[in-house]
Amino acid sequence: MILDHIGIGVTDLARSKAFYIRALAPLRIRVMLDLESWIGMGHKDHAEFWFGRVEAVGAPIHVAFTARSRAEVRAFYDAALAAGGKDNGAPGLRPHYHADYYGAFVLDPDGHNVEAVCHAAE
Numbered sequence: 001m002i003l004d005h006i007g008i009g010v011t012d013l014a015r016s017k018a019f020y021i022r023a024l025a026p027l028r029i030r031v032m033l034d035l036e037s038w039i040g041m042g043h044k045d046h047a048e049f050w051f052g053r054v055e056a057v058g059a060p061i062h063v064a065f066t067a068r069s070r071a072e073v074r075a076f077y078d079a080a081l082a083a084g085g086k087d088n089g090a091p092g093l094r095p096h097y098h099a100d101y102y103g104a105f106v107l108d109p110d111g112h113n114v115e116a117v118c119h120a121a122e
Contacts, residue, residue, distance in 0.1 A: 005047060008061055009054030010110050013039065015061040015084075016051055020111055022083035024049075026075035027065050027116060033093075057110045069122070070102045076116035077104035088113055 010016035017039050021031060024041060032047040033040035040047025049063070067073045074091045081087065089105030103117040 003048075003100050006063060007038070007050035007052060008063065008112055009057050010051045010108075010118065011054065011057055012109065013037065013051075013053045015109050019080075019083045020049075020086065023076060023080035023085060023106065023108075023114065024065065026072055028065055029065065056114045057112075060107075060111040060113060062113040062115065064103070064117050066092060067116045067118040067119065070118050073102055073104050073118050077106060080106040080108075080114065084109060085114070089115075 017031070019039045020041060028043045029041050029049065030043065031039060032042045038052035040050045048121055065076070067076060070091070077091050085106035085108055088107045089103070091104040092102065094101045094103055100121045101117065101121055103115050105113055105115045108114050
């Protein structure tokens with residue numbers, strides 16, 4: 001791991017919290033800190049993914065979350081769409097990255113490109 005945590009801006013904290021709770025549940029990522037203007041999510045000993053209220057989002061970012069299996073990638077994709085995300089790449093192999101790169105991409109409510117990826121062969 002090269003990053004300790006990452007934070008992104010969102011225009012509607014409640015909407016984004018609802019989206020990320022549902023979208024990231026299949027990856028066992030949960031809210032760890034709920035502050036007045038920032039939400040921290042993770043699954044181990046500290047929050048690794050943060051989002052907070054901003055007036056306007058500049059350029060959308062891309063963030064990829066690790067999945068333990070291809071089934072988790074598919075579950076993330078389904079949950080994210082059900083939570084209001086927009087398809088940005090259905091679950092599948094992306095061999096141009098490497099032979100076992102299996103990912104899915106969804107745009108969050110602010111247009112950030114959110115991915116779940118599994119690198120394991122199946």
